[in-house]
Amino acid sequence: MTTNHSVSLADRSTVFHSWSAQGALAPLAIAGGLGTTVWDFEGTEYLDFSSQLVNVNIGHQHPTVIAAIQEQAALLTTVAPAHANETRAKAAQLILDRAPAGFEKVFFTNGGADANENAIRMARLVTGRDKVISHYRSYHGNTGAAIVATGDWRRMPNEYSRGHVHAFGPYLYRSDFWATTPEEESERALRHLERVIQSEGADTVAAILLETIPGTAGILVPPPGYLAGVRSLADRHGILLILDEVMAGFGRTGEWFALDAFDVVPDLITFAKGVNSGYVPVGGVLIPSAIAHHFDERVFPGGLTYSGHPLAAASIVGTLTAMAEEGVVENARSIGADVIGPALRRLADSHEVVGEVRGTGVFWAIELVADRDTRAPLDAAAMGGLKGELLGRGLLPFIAETRLHVVPPAVISAEEATRGLAIIDEALATL
Template identity: 55%
Template sequence: MTDEVTGTGRRDREDAHVFYSWSAQELIHPVTIAGGEGAWFWDTDGRRYLDFASQLINLNLGHQHPALVGAIQEQAGRLATVAPSFANPVRSELARLVVERAPGGADGGLTRVFFTNGGADAVENAVRLARRHTGRQKVLAAYRSYHGNTGTAVTATGDPRRWPNEVDPGVRHFFGPYTYRSAFGAADDAEERVAALRHLREVVELEGPATIAAILLETVVGTNGVLVPPDGYLAGVRELCDEHGILYVADEVMVGFGRVGEWFAVDRWGVVPDLVVFAKGVNSGYVPLGGVIISERVAASFDHAAFPGGLTYSGHPLACAPGVASIRVFEEQGILDRVRTLGEKVIGARLRDMAARHPSVGEVRGLGFLWAIELVRDPATRERLVPFQGTAAQNAPMAQVVAAVTAGGVWPFPQVNRLHLAPPLVTSVEDLEHGLDVIDAALDVADRYVVDPSPT
């Protein structure tokens, strides 16, 4: 097939032997990236892009951060790899640093870390821990969610990527809160919180509380909408879990390590889960790394009974070294305060202004350096700019919006009818303003598709 961009066939491209994820191989035209620095990256033709996606929302400290690169280089010179059955200083140090910053602090009871290679296998092992600890098999997860592309993780995922991949019969789904498109007809966040908790309680009752090992939740739903839970919702989930001996598993893969201005997003609501899944921002993805923070009471189940799981590269030293360096950078440079302040005063303020001026913007929502612009054809009915599962022709309006953004030298994270914005946490104020200016201009494209409310 001929590449529409270059005029060459896929087999003539330099990446002809690469098989890409989540893609029809003959229909993609990947940009070839040559390098990056800070919040910017550039392709082999020298075109620069402001990375408003942080790659896959994992590049929290930006491209080529010298402290992280230096930590990898130093560790490689000392010890490049070691089996997980051995103790290792850098792995132990990262575990200590993570536990000290875990939800609940010193009294929170989250005292141990099981390292994995990324977020998906962290979810797998969190569920395995919950099932073995409770002796139960069912796991409840939200429809609007993404937990990774491995067996249980993708079955727990709520979006269409689950459909061809379901393998775990013990997973059940429920509706989480989403006030703008409420499944319960709620008028505001307070009503949505009450209705969503009532719904979850009913699902627990109908599934049988004594059969449920865990409720798995993205603290802030990421890819499926940047859905910030209403105040009190997570506390209600915690209460429901405690009532029935169910473990609360917080998926913090996308929002942990500063993305919303907290070490872990649950800290914003003062909730302490039983298990916390992390990856991405722990070392900005420089080397694959993830993990599960485990409460002492769950870990105690395996004091004299072996945990039935392990990974060859668990706690790899080349991954843990930039994790240690990252935490030090966060504290030396006040990254959490920076994200909280700029996330509200620069990103949030500008997006709310755009929403007031662009009829195609149905809602903006987010926290810190993670936001979504939801685009609609009709503000009154909230009809999406493009369908949930549209054809290429139906999705053309969104493709045009994205093209306008990238033509302006900004790389967004588009999802269905939404633009997700997740710049590196070190992005300068000047670059944030520039990226938002480009997006503001690109929204004019979406405005052309809005239903004309004037009478004919």
């Protein structure tokens, strides 16, 4: 008989896990899932408030996506990227239909990391420059350039790629600029970024790479004017702006692309995760006409064996079709505005341990503190205890450092969201 213990033991015996010291791992065994719920091999159910890695936007086992993959598998399971493929072309068109005007082509990758990798490659080739500026509070993936573009601790053991520079982005709750208002934070963060560009030599900078809304770093919704200001700085200095929509895109923020809420159009857009809810590994780069045609006569020196894999493309077609037909993006927007946002603000009022709540759509963070006045972060032991309380009450959380991220699938109902938030309320009371 299959049990949680037997599966966990087999996994730990044979699988080398990401971002982990291997010896003390105790992975949760997941047997199945449907919609917003997953369960283990002994029948214990969990409301998935993590969307796994903030990617299962359309929920688990959506029948339209499953059927699209099955239909493609029966027709053609794989094809070399050099060949034309009908499903790949349809997936690209559906993505472009949701993009800002002027985007013409899609370069498909295996995930978000190599999407950012190839966007950086394009920017360097088009501009003839080398440096890439990104934020310290960021995550862009775990391949050569993407991990060095990342700002958090995961960069430090992996700094093998050249030409990367970091700057502090806006984060009013823990401002690096002594700001007291969103407007001050925006203005001062932009001035800081401009000084970094000037100090590095503007004519050496190929790209500014930013998550539209930094995700793993804390769901840091940019203050008014910040992204537009970055766009202006990039234009002034001939720098390409790359917006990383890997986590924030395709419904997560209550928009098709998070950038839609900020009236800014970048030079390149990277995506993955929500484009097919992670059912098959896939990502990509959205490319505007000018950059696409730069390579009409010049060879683009990049490619992957599985670029535009038919099963991945079919999962994109199924996902984007279902999301449009079922109003999934609109649901995420209304759940965020009407249910999650108000409930989290009530939690902030009733629990001293909550320092700040912030977010949009189904993309929120609760920042937890040991002291509201000093904003000293909660310690690791308390965060571990909180995780245990949430799991014990049937909620699967996403915890990053001293934050609890509220990131359920975009298909979540008001009733399910309310139930999950009540569990969080109960668990916070134990702190």
